[in-house]
Amino acid sequence: MYQYDQYDQAMVDARVEEFRDQARRRLEGKLTEDQFKPLRLMNGLYLQLHAYMLRVAIPYGTLNARQMEALADIAEKYDRGYGHFTTRQNIQYNWIKLEDAADILADLARVEMHAIQTSGNCIRNISADHFAGAAADEVVDPRPYAELMRQWSSFHPEFTYLPRKFKIAVIGSETDRAAMRLHDIGIRIVKRDGEVGAQFYAGGGMGRTPMIAPLIRDFVPLDQLITYAEACLRVYNRYGRRDNKYKARIKILVHELGAAEYTRQVEEEFAHMLSVGVEPPLEELARIAAHFADPAFVEGPKTLDRSDPDFALWVDRNTHRHKHDAYVSAVISLKPAGGIPGDATADQMRLMARLAKQYSFDELRVMHTQNVLLPHVRIADLHALWTALDEAGLGSPNMDTIEDIIACPGLDYCSLANARSIPLAQRISERFAQTGRTEVIGELKLKISGCINACGHHHAGHIGILGVDKKGTENYQLSLGGSEAEDVSLAKITGPGFDEDGVIAAVEKVTDVYLEARAEGERFLDTYRRIGMEPFKEALYG
Amino acid sequence: MADNLGTSPDEVQFRFRDDEAVDHGTVTVDACCDQTNAAAVRIEPGDDARLLLPFLDRLALVEVNFPSFGDGRGYSAARILREAGYTGELRAVGQVLIDQLSHMRRCGFDSFAPDKRLDEEDARRAFATWDNVYQRAADARRTIADKRHEA
Numbered sequence A: 001m002y003q004y005d006q007y008d009q010a011m012v013d014a015r016v017e018e019f020r021d022q023a024r025r026r027l028e029g030k031l032t033e034d035q036f037k038p039l040r041l042m043n044g045l046y047l048q049l050h051a052y053m054l055r056v057a058i059p060y061g062t063l064n065a066r067q068m069e070a071l072a073d074i075a076e077k078y079d080r081g082y083g084h085f086t087t088r089q090n091i092q093y094n095w096i097k098l099e100d101a102a103d104i105l106a107d108l109a110r111v112e113m114h115a116i117q118t119s120g121n122c123i124r125n126i127s128a129d130h131f132a133g134a135a136a137d138e139v140v141d142p143r144p145y146a147e148l149m150r151q152w153s154s155f156h157p158e159f160t161y162l163p164r165k166f167k168i169a170v171i172g173s174e175t176d177r178a179a180m181r182l183h184d185i186g187i188r189i190v191k192r193d194g195e196v197g198a199q200f201y202a203g204g205g206m207g208r209t210p211m212i213a214p215l216i217r218d219f220v221p222l223d224q225l226i227t228y229a230e231a232c233l234r235v236y237n238r239y240g241r242r243d244n245k246y247k248a249r250i251k252i253l254v255h256e257l258g259a260a261e262y263t264r265q266v267e268e269e270f271a272h273m274l275s276v277g278v279e280p281p282l283e284e285l286a287r288i289a290a291h292f293a294d295p296a297f298v299e300g301p302k303t304l305d306r307s308d309p310d311f312a313l314w315v316d317r318n319t320h321r322h323k324h325d326a327y328v329s330a331v332i333s334l335k336p337a338g339g340i341p342g343d344a345t346a347d348q349m350r351l352m353a354r355l356a357k358q359y360s361f362d363e364l365r366v367m368h369t370q371n372v373l374l375p376h377v378r379i380a381d382l383h384a385l386w387t388a389l390d391e392a393g394l395g396s397p398n399m400d401t402i403e404d405i406i407a408c409p410g411l412d413y414c415s416l417a418n419a420r421s422i423p424l425a426q427r428i429s430e431r432f433a434q435t436g437r438t439e440v441i442g443e444l445k446l447k448i449s450g451c452i453n454a455c456g457h458h459h460a461g462h463i464g465i466l467g468v469d470k471k472g473t474e475n476y477q478l479s480l481g482g483s484e485a486e487d488v489s490l491a492k493i494t495g496p497g498f499d500e501d502g503v504i505a506a507v508e509k510v511t512d513v514y515l516e517a518r519a520e521g522e523r524f525l526d527t528y529r530r531i532g533m534e535p536f537k538e539a540l541y542g
Numbered sequence B: 001m002a003d004n005l006g007t008s009p010d011e012v013q014f015r016f017r018d019d020e021a022v023d024h025g026t027v028t029v030d031a032c033c034d035q036t037n038a039a040a041v042r043i044e045p046g047d048d049a050r051l052l053l054p055f056l057d058r059l060a061l062v063e064v065n066f067p068s069f070g071d072g073r074g075y076s077a078a079r080i081l082r083e084a085g086y087t088g089e090l091r092a093v094g095q096v097l098i099d100q101l102s103h104m105r106r107c108g109f110d111s112f113a114p115d116k117r118l119d120e121e122d123a124r125r126a127f128a129t130w131d132n133v134y135q136r137a138a139d140a141r142r143t144i145a146d147k148r149h150e151a
């Protein structure tokens, strides 16, 4: 795992002091709320329905036990004893007081954490494949590149007042577990004839006009990575639309110019930038990469005793193949049936921290599915791990099933919401757990957003649900066929929306159609792609 | 001629140069490209700073206007001019606030004429916010990565 040196620490400390000073000037009336807003946003502080919300950055989702414990302490000291893990691999606290914000940032800085650029029209926290450094199918570990980009993008002097927010994701395998092509820039680290480089996609995004990022360059050599990113950003900063907030994301620029023209402009800027010399020395990448060396894996049994059916089910559902065959990666589900997706209490955070120390080389990952991962668990330790999780209510065997719902905060917290997302997610997971359908259905990714901003990724759900406002009452639109993975696609709306009970019934009907029609080995998404929308529409509205 | 468009030396609150400030009005980018003698020009957010590159030799002052602090195009304009070798005065004007000063400085601005005068003490602290920097920019500061790897 990456560790701060004196420079990284000093940067974060300086930021805490800067924010303290800004908060002081706001209180003294030297800053108007208009002027203060972008500053607090750049420190992750939003004003929400009931209180301030603080979003803490977890760069590429990676943290150690000490950091997880600090998050638990903050939940207890400054919030109501819990936190909410988000689809951007961060954590949010929903009940924060402005007066406490600088102290929280100082507490975070003590464990090499911060809330820098988790909001605002700047380059946001860099996300990455949550299985990085562990997955059996990994070609190149994306974390060193994500860390290099974290440093480059932190306090970038030119790109702090972009037309709109800017999200970057980095992966290093063919399989996409980071919704890479739904980011403003998506990067896949690849190997060509033994040489490592980066594939760049630009102009993806969700929100009200979802778009899949086109490939703009197939191979950027490693020693030009930052330079190329800088060129992409400069073209966007200069020409991205600023006349309309809803058209300000890079996806609109790329769409309006066309991928070819955007690429041409980037290449021109890139050629110029190469002559200026903005790339950090290549030794820096090597220094960073050394932090991500494999932990000291040991040989051990590769099989396990499956006689306990509950344990066997959890193993099948919630573990992922590791590059070392005596290990697996184990998903801790934050989706108990009927629970709030992504929420964890301070005690649960402390337990996860302890288990990480005991079983996973002191490492945890926040997944974009709002779960937590222990990346390196010995197969020999799995039963003990599962027993501890199960006792704490963290052992739901439901990864990638219909109970593993992604849901945004919605009307329970969010000032932009049209409808509630959380209670709907709770009812759906409870319903499917009760009827026992979850297991029969298998992989089915359900994603819920409380408004068109799409924080809950509903465009990318095998089933997506969007909360809309229909003459003052909450209404839900259903869509089918989205995917955030390497087979990326955008979901299509089925037809007229439903009320809360109606949409739950609709989800059940849709799964009925699937179970009826599925061919051997087909996931919900595969069946939908084969038979199309019609049979589903027929069942819903016919 | 579109004279007296710009700020006067009196309006400059912070200046990091030793030379005498230019004391005449600036012209628009369009006018500057048409005229052969303009020595001072003002860039608006929508202007392409690269149009000025052929004339850098004769320019002594470039003002970059920030009508709204949230419009960050001026940061790119500034760096583009410095990257092309412009050494004259580069002045940030308009809604220039405390919390933008350190970034503006890094992008190559060496004079500041905020439309509302800033608290001197707050500004001094703002210019000194970062002992170290992560990125290469127009100020030629050695970056953290450079320092980590010096022999």
Ligand code: HEM
Pocket: A046, A048, A053, A085, A086, A087, A088, A092, A164, A167, A182, A204, A205, A206, A207, A208, A249, A407, A408, A409, A413, A414, A415, A416, A453, A454, A455, A456, A457
């Ligand atoms: C509760 C406070 C929140 C507010 C006010 C908020 C606001 C927004 C807005 C306005 C957009 C649309 C941006 C655009 O299309 O240009 C957006 C998109 C998004 N937000 Fe949130 N959000 C909140 C919480 C969250 C949470 C909790 C998550 C993670 C679970 C999240 C993740 C995302 C993602 C993934 C997108 C869509 C991807 C994209 O930017 O294209 N947001 N958010």
Ligand code: SF4
Pocket: A408, A409, A410, A411, A414, A415, A416, A417, A418, A449, A450, A451, A452, A453, A454, A455, A456
């Ligand atoms: S999708 Fe809408 S309701 Fe949900 S968190 Fe985002 S802005 Fe709020």
